[in-house]
Amino acid sequence: MADELRIEGLVARVGDREILHGIDLVVPAGEVHAVMGPNGSGKSTLSHVLAGRPGYTVTSGRVLLGDVDLLPLEPWQRAQVGLFLALQYPVEVPGVSLGDMLGAAFDAGGRDRSELASRIAGEAERIGLATALLDRPVNVDLSGGEKKRNETLQLGVLAPRFAVLDELDSGLDVDALRACARRVEAATTEDGLGVLAITHYRRLLTELKPDVVHVLARGRIVASGGPELADELEATGYASYLGDAAEPEPDPAAEAAIAPALDPFADPFADPLA
Amino acid sequence: MEPRALSVLTPIDPAAGGAPDWLVARRRAAADQAATAEPPSTDEEVWRYSRIGELDLDAFTPVDSDAAPDEAATVAGRTVLDRVRAAVGTVAGVVLVVDGRVATCELDPAVAAQGVVLGPLAAVDDDAVRLGLVAEPSDLFDLLSEAQTIEPVALVVPRGVAVEAPVVVVDHIAADGAAVFGRLLVVAGAASQVTIVEWQSSADVAALCTPVAEVAVGAGANVRHVVVQERGERVWQLGHLASRVERDGSYHSVQLALGGSYARSRADCRLAERGASARLDAASLGHRDQMLDFRTFQRHEAPDTTSNLLFTGALAGAARSVYTGLIRVEAAARGTNAFQTNRNLKLSDDAWAESVPNLEIENNDVRCSHASTVAPVDPDQRFYLESRGVPPAEAERLLAMGFFGEVLDAVPVPAVAALVREEIAARIVAAVRPDTAGGAS
Numbered sequence: 001m002a003d004e005l006r007i008e009g010l011v012a013r014v015g016d017r018e019i020l021h022g023i024d025l026v027v028p029a030g031e032v033h034a035v036m037g038p039n040g041s042g043k044s045t046l047s048h049v050l051a052g053r054p055g056y057t058v059t060s061g062r063v064l065l066g067d068v069d070l071l072p073l074e075p076w077q078r079a080q081v082g083l084f085l086a087l088q089y090p091v092e093v094p095g096v097s098l099g100d101m102l103g104a105a106f107d108a109g110g111r112d113r114s115e116l117a118s119r120i121a122g123e124a125e126r127i128g129l130a131t132a133l134l135d136r137p138v139n140v141d142l143s144g145g146e147k148k149r150n151e152t153l154q155l156g157v158l159a160p161r162f163a164v165l166d167e168l169d170s171g172l173d174v175d176a177l178r179a180c181a182r183r184v185e186a187a188t189t190e191d192g193l194g195v196l197a198i199t200h201y202r203r204l205l206t207e208l209k210p211d212v213v214h215v216l217a218r219g220r221i222v223a224s225g226g227p228e229l230a231d232e233l234e235a236t237g238y239a240s241y242l243g244d245a246a247e248p249e250p251d252p253a254a255e256a257a258i259a260p261a262l263d264p265f266a267d268p269f270a271d272p273l274a
Numbered sequence: 275m276e277p278r279a280l281s282v283l284t285p286i287d288p289a290a291g292g293a294p295d296w297l298v299a300r301r302r303a304a305a306d307q308a309a310t311a312e313p314p315s316t317d318e319e320v321w322r323y324s325r326i327g328e329l330d331l332d333a334f335t336p337v338d339s340d341a342a343p344d345e346a347a348t349v350a351g352r353t354v355l356d357r358v359r360a361a362v363g364t365v366a367g368v369v370l371v372v373d374g375r376v377a378t379c380e381l382d383p384a385v386a387a388q389g390v391v392l393g394p395l396a397a398v399d400d401d402a403v404r405l406g407l408v409a410e411p412s413d414l415f416d417l418l419s420e421a422q423t424i425e426p427v428a429l430v431v432p433r434g435v436a437v438e439a440p441v442v443v444v445d446h447i448a449a450d451g452a453a454v455f456g457r458l459l460v461v462a463g464a465a466s467q468v469t470i471v472e473w474q475s476s477a478d479v480a481a482l483c484t485p486v487a488e489v490a491v492g493a494g495a496n497v498r499h500v501v502v503q504e505r506g507e508r509v510w511q512l513g514h515l516a517s518r519v520e521r522d523g524s525y526h527s528v529q530l531a532l533g534g535s536y537a538r539s540r541a542d543c544r545l546a547e548r549g550a551s552a553r554l555d556a557a558s559l560g561h562r563d564q565m566l567d568f569r570t571f572q573r574h575e576a577p578d579t580t581s582n583l584l585f586t587g588a589l590a591g592a593a594r595s596v597y598t599g600l601i602r603v604e605a606a607a608r609g610t611n612a613f614q615t616n617r618n619l620k621l622s623d624d625a626w627a628e629s630v631p632n633l634e635i636e637n638n639d640v641r642c643s644h645a646s647t648v649a650p651v652d653p654d655q656r657f658y659l660e661s662r663g664v665p666p667a668e669a670e671r672l673l674a675m676g677f678f679g680e681v682l683d684a685v686p687v688p689a690v691a692a693l694v695r696e697e698i699a700a701r702i703v704a705a706v707r708p709d710t711a712g713g714a715s
Contacts, residue, residue, distance in 0.1 A: 075657060
C-alpha cells in the first residue's frame, strides 16, 4: 500500500448546500502540503469532513489513509487509523484531564498507557507548555497560544501518521507559532508524518516548510505548486483565483459549528505578522 | 380537625430514650401538630414537580421504640460503618444509627477531654443544645422527625475547640415497610472547628425516612458537613438540612445523593449574623426511574454575608430531578454576595430535569446571581475527545465524570469523595454502555 493520504473527488455539503465540489489531493508520508485559500473557500469544511465531524454530508468521493477508506469510519476510528486533526478552536473540556483523555485514546488503540505520562512530559518540554497547565482540565482557561501548543503536544504524544492542521496559526503569538510549527516539522522528518496544513496566511509556512501548496477557492483546488506559490499568494492575494464573482462564498456552517458569533468573513484573530 | 388514623402517626412515648422534660414537651407539641397537619401537596411551590402525591403514608409503620434493633440489621449497619471508617482513616468519633436506634457511639477520649460531646441528645445536659435551635419544623415530615425520632443524636463542640479528624454518623435502615425518623443536632461553639460525615444507607427495603439535621455554626466557627445518601432504590426519603451561621462563621455542606426511589432534600441555610458565609454544594446521579428532588434556601439576614451554591445533577435512564432554589436577601443584609448555580446533565433522552432558580432581594447593595442549565453531553466536547481516538461511550463516560469533578474535588473529606466517585463511575458506565455494564447497580 502507498503510505499516503489520498483524497479523491470529495464532494461534501452542509445541510442542503454543497461546499466542497470535488477535491483531489495526495499527501505522501513525510510531506507537508499547505492548503491555502480565502475565508469561505471551504478550508474548515475540508478539515472537518476528513475528521468526520457530525453535521457534514459527503455525497461522493473517497479518502484513503494508506489502504483504509476513512469515510465509513467514526471519528475515533479515523484517529486510531492514524489521522489527527488539530482544531482551529480547541475545545475546553471541563473536568477531563489531558492524561485521562489521551489515556482513553491509548487504551482504545491497544497502546501501552505506562509510557503516557513520560510522553506527555517530554512533549510539554519540547513544545514549551508549562507542566502546571497539564494538570488543568483540557484547554480550560488556556490562552490561545497555550491551546495551540496543547494541540501540538497531543499530536506529539499520539504520533499519528497524518495530521490535518486547521489554521494552526490562528489565535496565537509569534513564539507559540514558531514552537508549534517546528514541532510539526520535526515530526515530518523524524516520524514521516504527513501534514495537510490548512491556512489563510503564509506565516505558518516559514517554519513548517511545504512541499506542495494548493489553493482552495470556492470548494475546489484551483492551483497547486511549490513553496513559491505561497509567496505569490502573499503578494497578490486570492482575488485572481476567485473569478469574476468578487465576493467569496462564505463557509458559514463550518465556522458556525465552533464559533457561532463570528463573522465568517472576518479572520477572528488579527495577523500579528501582517 | 380530628386527628387522622395514619399508621405513621404513632407517637412514641415522649419520654423514650430517657428524654428530659424539654424534649418530652417538644415531642408532645410536635406530635399534636403532626396529627392535624395536612400532608404536603404539589399545589405548594416547595413541593411542585415532586412525587409527593404518590406517597402512601399508610404503607409504612414506625419501628417499635421499645424493641432493640434487629441483630442482622446492626451487623449490616456495622459493615457500612466499617467501610466508611476504613476509607476515612482517623476519625474523632463515630455513631451508628440502625433503624432509628443508636447501635454504636464512640468518641476519641482525647477529643472528649476537650469537652466535645457525641451521643444521644437526651443525655446532653445543656440549655444551649435544643431542637429548634436552627429551624422550626417546616412541614409534616419535620414534625414527624421531631415527635417520633427515638434517639436524636447530638454533636456539641465547645468554644474554641478544633476537632481535627471527621466525626462519622452512619444512618442505616434495614426494616422493610418501616417509617424511620432521624435527627442530628450539631452545635459548634464560637471559634470551633469540626467536620461531619453523614452516611445514609439502607438494605434493599421499602421504607420511609425523614432525616433532619440542624447545624448551628457559632461565631467564627468553621463547620464542614458531608452528607452521602445511598439509600436503596425502594426508599422514600424526605430529608431536611438546616443550618444557621453566626458572625464570621463559615459552613460548607456537600450533599452527594445517589439513592432512593424518591429522595428529597430541603436545605435551608441562614446567614444570620454579619460576615457569615456558606458554601452549599451537591452532586447527584439518578438512574432507572429514580427521582431526586432538591430545594434550597439561602437566607441572608445580616450585612456582609456570603453564600455560594453549586448543585449539579446527572440523570440516566428515565430518572427525574427537580431543583428549586431561592436566594432571599433581607432588607438589613447590605453587602450580600449570593450565588446559585444548578447544572443538570442528561445522559438519556428519557431523563427529565426541572430547574427553577429564584431571587428575592430587599436591599440594593448586593451582588447576586443565579444560573441553571439542563443539557446533554456537549457535542463539541465529545467530538474533540473522539478526534483524539476516544470511542464515543468512553468520551461520554469521561465527560460525565468530569461533570462531577468540581463538586467531588471540593469534598472536605477526599476519601469520602473517592468512595462516591466509584459508585458514580459504575453507574455512568452502565448508563453509557448499557450492554457491557456488568454488576453496576
